[in-house]
Structure formats: C-alpha cells, structure tokens
Amino acid sequence: DGGITQSPKYLFRKEGQNVTLSCEQNLNHDAMYWYRQDPGQGLRLIYYSQIVNDFQKGDIAEGYSVSREKKESFPLTVTSAQKNPTAFYLCASREDRLANEKLFFGSGTQLSVL
C-alpha cells in the first residue's frame, strides 16, 4: 500500500540534544511538508520541499533543519535551539507541486522533552 511512514511514533528528547524524525513516502510525490501541531493552534508549517535538493522555510522554521536528498525521504531534525519542542509532528506529501492537490499525511510523531 502506498503511503507516508513516520517514525518513531513517540520520541523523547533530553535537554541540549538534537533528534531526527523520519518521514518516508512511496507515493512518488514531488512535494513534502513538515507541520507542527499544538493544542488549539492548528497546523503550523515548519519546512517544505517541492523538489529534491531544495527546501524552503515555513512559518516556524527556527530551531529546525531538514534535508531532501532523495525524493521519498524528508527527515526533520529538532535542534537544541528549539526551546519548546514538545508537540505532535506531522509529515505530508502532495503529488503535484504546481497545483492545488490534496495533502497526504503520515500518522505523526509525538515529541516530548524529558
């Protein structure tokens, strides 16, 4: 079955530690996105990539980094500079970067600070 796989489902970060969230898709989609979800704040865009080896900052990119070396993979690193990382992180993809098409979401990663 085609879809988006996020791992791990739960992740704990210690103070000063960088952690990486995995996102893999086998839908052959061009565009991929990372969102952060906090209660009562909806979905806020962290980073997005419309093509391999290219990505753009979203609305809340500070303290995060990404890479897009392969079409199917878009990992997100939460760095120690992100002082409030506890949130539900969602990865999404879209088939056509040049059109309004539906986003396909993964099942998310819940990140908590120890």
Place this chain on the structure above:
Amino acid sequence: QQQVKQSPQSLIVQKGGISIINCAYENTAFDYFPWYQQFPGKGPALLIAIRPDVSEKKEGRFTISFNKSAKQFSLHIMDSQPGDSATYFCAASIYTDKLIFGTGTRLQVFP
C-alpha cells in the same frame, strides 16, 4: 491577511443533529478551500474541498457552503454520528502555494 479564522473551538452535537463549523479569511487571492478530518493520534485526511467558482459542494452527509462576498466558508455535517467525532480543520491556499490551516474544531457527537 494570511490567516484563516475557525470557530467554534469545540462543538458538542447529539446523534442525528447537524454540526456546523465556520471559517473566515481575508486574502481574496485564495482559490482553494479544503476541510481535513483528524482522529486522535492520526494524521489529518482530506474530507471535502471547494473552489470559489461554486457556492456549495456536497459529498454524502458533508457539505461545504461558500460565501465569496463575505469571505466565509462552512462545513455542515448532516445526521451527525458518533463516528464523526474528530477534529476538523479548514484551510485555504493560493494556486501552487502552501496551505494555511485554521486552528481546528473538536467535534463530539453523543448518542
């Protein structure tokens, strides 16, 4: 101008009732208005979407009403069921650009 304002934050409806969630926007350049449904611990999934050239779109029990002059759109869930209990997000975007999401509405349908 890039915001999408969603209300109410939470909604409690009895089984069989009508659930109504509202969204408002400022940017008249938005040309795509989807609604996403999210169950606890899962990612959102597209429920229904509308473009501004129509005033209403219906898919089963779900209807989007769109008022271009008022810059508002709403989701109506007819004959609401306990299985509809979820968080609903409206969103808007300009062609090829990123989606702007509302803050979400938590719907609870009681039997």
